Amino acid sequence: MKHNQKIRGIDPELLGSIYGFVGVFGFSLTLPATRAAVTDFDPNFVGLGRAIVAAFLAMLVLRTTRQPLPKSRYWKSIAIVAAGVVLGFPLLSAWAMQQLPAAHGGVVLGLMPLATALAGAWRLGERPSFGFWIASIAGSITVVLFAIASGAGQMHWADAILLGAGFAAAMSYAEGGRLAKDLGGWQVICWALVFTAPVLVIPTAIAVYQHGLTASPSAWLGFAYVSIISQFLAFFPWYRGLALGGVARVGQVQLLQPFLTIFASALLLGEAITPLTLGAATIVVMTVALGKKATIQKKVKS
Numbered sequence: 001m002k003h004n005q006k007i008r009g010i011d012p013e014l015l016g017s018i019y020g021f022v023g024v025f026g027f028s029l030t031l032p033a034t035r036a037a038v039t040d041f042d043p044n045f046v047g048l049g050r051a052i053v054a055a056f057l058a059m060l061v062l063r064t065t066r067q068p069l070p071k072s073r074y075w076k077s078i079a080i081v082a083a084g085v086v087l088g089f090p091l092l093s094a095w096a097m098q099q100l101p102a103a104h105g106g107v108v109l110g111l112m113p114l115a116t117a118l119a120g121a122w123r124l125g126e127r128p129s130f131g132f133w134i135a136s137i138a139g140s141i142t143v144v145l146f147a148i149a150s151g152a153g154q155m156h157w158a159d160a161i162l163l164g165a166g167f168a169a170a171m172s173y174a175e176g177g178r179l180a181k182d183l184g185g186w187q188v189i190c191w192a193l194v195f196t197a198p199v200l201v202i203p204t205a206i207a208v209y210q211h212g213l214t215a216s217p218s219a220w221l222g223f224a225y226v227s228i229i230s231q232f233l234a235f236f237p238w239y240r241g242l243a244l245g246g247v248a249r250v251g252q253v254q255l256l257q258p259f260l261t262i263f264a265s266a267l268l269l270g271e272a273i274t275p276l277t278l279g280a281a282t283i284v285v286m287t288v289a290l291g292k293k294a295t296i297q298k299k300v301k302s
């Protein structure tokens with residue numbers, strides 16, 4: 001069954017953006033929750049252990065709904081999804097959050113709309129207009145300048161790690177949006193988690209053996225959030241939205257994430273919202289919002 005059909009007369013792009021916003025809202029607390037978790041937990045445990053918890057939930061859902069094993073032609077795409085959002089982003093972001101404030105990291109990840117659009121152009125053949133690229137590049141330059149300015153005049157090594165996490169996720173978003181048209185949004189993340197879980201058991205167990213599981217309630221709460229929401233439930237509407245509205249178009253909904261992350265960091269972690277951080281986030285949102293109005297031609301690859 002294809003999952004990109006118009007539903008009850010609602011425009012697919014609008015419906016996709018709605019689903020996308022729900023997903024982004026769930027993702028917006030990922031960095032604050034990760035930072036809370038790594039204050040006590042080893043980052044390897046946070047980055048990999050969250051997938052073990054999510055994989056257990058995924059197995060329950062797949063078994064309860066009696067989902068058939070995906071055909072072998074989908075396995076490569078599932079592996080790409082898993083490499084980015086089950087391994088790459090969780091592990092790299094956990095390392096970065098040991099060194100960076102969550103609010104700072106939220107703005108650095110303002111590059112993700114551009115990265116997602118690039119991945120969509122490559123994997124799905126989407127063709128955003130010239131105006132779209134100009135606006136997205138302008139937002140990306142703002143992000144880089146912000147990272148340099150807030151890092152005492154130079155990029156912190158953790159910025160590079162976080163950028164790597166963002167690009168890994170962007171590639172998986174594009175591949176997952178493509179795959180969700182055939183398998184369904186929630187099925188994509190469930191199978192990616194289940195396929196990856198056996199590989200993660202040993203390194204996760206080693207991290208637990210070396211560092212233990214003694215942690216404050218706030219660290220446990222942060223770990224629970226990234227395991228259940230960030231790694232699992234938020235992907236249900238996110239991949240559904242990408243499949244309905246297109247990767248580049250719906251990917252721009254991520255422009256709201258820096259604001260949501262910054263305010264969450266201030267509320268939950270007591271981090272200061274500096275004028276520089278807020279100003280950079282505002283410029284990023286404005287530039288990518290202009291690109292969101294631009295034309296995007298869809299030519300999905302077979």
